[in-house]
Amino acid sequence: MAGTKISGSGFFRLFPDRCENRFDRSPGELHRQSYPPGQRQDRLHRKKEFMSILFKPFAINGMHLKNRFVRSATWEGLATEDGAVTDELVAVMANLAEGDVGLIITGHAYVTKEGQAGCRQLGIYKDGLVAGLGKMVDAVHEKGGSIVAQLAHSGIYADPERTGHRPLAPSAIEKITNHPIREMTISDIRHLVADFGRAATRARSAGFDGVQIHAAHGYLLSQFLSPFFNHRSDEYGGELENRVRIHLEIIEAIRAQVGKDYPVLIKMNAADFINGGFELDDAVVAGRMLQAKGIDAIEVSGGTALSGRKSPIRMGIRRQADEAYFKGAATALKAAVDIPIILVGGIRSFAVAEKAVAENSADFISMCRPFIREPGLIKRWQAGDRAPAACRSDNLCFGPTRQGEGIYCVTAERERKRKSR
Ligand SMILES: Cc1cc2nc3c(=O)[nH]c(=O)nc-3n(C[C@H](O)[C@H](O)[C@H](O)COP(=O)(O)O)c2cc1C
Ligand code: SF4
8 A cells, every 4th residue: 555645653542342331232043032932952053053154155256255254455564576476475375364354465566667655665577576475375275265466556645766667646736746658549559458367367376266356545436536636638537437447357257267257356445534535426336337347246345545534544443432443335236235344444343344234334354453463363263263353453554564574563562562561
């Protein structure tokens, strides 16, 4: 998330235990109340009966997932400087799979060198990277997990010092970053579409279970959707059907490479939360268009680096009321399409997650920061310890990632040091 203006820190207390008791009324409990009296309940039966919907398997276009938990794409800053997988990154992914995360989505992997944003960001822009990616995939599969590659181009957040190019955007609007940007020509758009197609082929060759197109958070494909960023007067700007054209072309290019049975997901903004930006009404219509073109699941996010407190990675999640901040948007998209919806953004409590799925706002629960702190969170929840994720949503984990050290939970580290003094 280089380029995202996330600043400050905060000291937020953990959720009190009593929240767990107050809110942890699972659909399993309701079911239990209506259980016919006198019926034999052997251990297996009881186990099944109490199983939360969050632990029930589900599939996305043939990709069978053991539960409803997704590790949302996370720039770990653990690749080499030219985007290759390292042993450290393999270990992080294997650890997540070991922790029973149903689906892992990689950090945003640049489909062309020009699209690189951050240091030690994962790449998928050349065939030479496939062997390393394959090692990472194998490590996840060996632990019984599933993994999807997030395909991305950072647009104006690409770092010219790394890429050697002026950052690209749908329109050359000024004063968003410190670098001069270049409006994409039709030829640039054609190249980009082909780059996404080729990246998907590499993902499939490496053994990934699917791909996810990154069209959220103000990055390049998110900007095409947004009237705030996209001022084009050609077939890629103006009306929604023009602003979504590049996404539809990318899906077509990917499908031409990988066929119709390969899972192709998208992460998109439901709203930008900036004046003149992308809005939920358009997102709902775009969702239907993406489904019609063959997208298999939508991860619903929102906000950009310019959205202030409504950023995609909100701080200060202290109460259940602060959690799941895109639930309303996910509910609207879920009602509009027939493909799985993945809800991301500030989910910290088991009860909040369970309610979102049980009430049909989403099919999957996606989290990022909670897994940085606790890769074993799902295993813990499954074992019956339903205390909320320990993550304090202070975003301190961006520090080491930006400095090239690779991601870790800075807050947990500080707490450990304090205790050992
Ligand atoms: C360190 C860090 C890196 C992230 N990298 C990505 C990324 O590569 N691609 C992406 O779509 N979102 C990225 N995100 C956003 C998360 O996927 C997620 O949408 C957001 O953090 C909200 O979820 P959470 O409250 O569970 O953290 C990143 C977030 C963090 C904290
Ligand atoms: S993972 Fe750690 S450093 Fe990152 S937001 Fe959570 S508590 Fe803070």
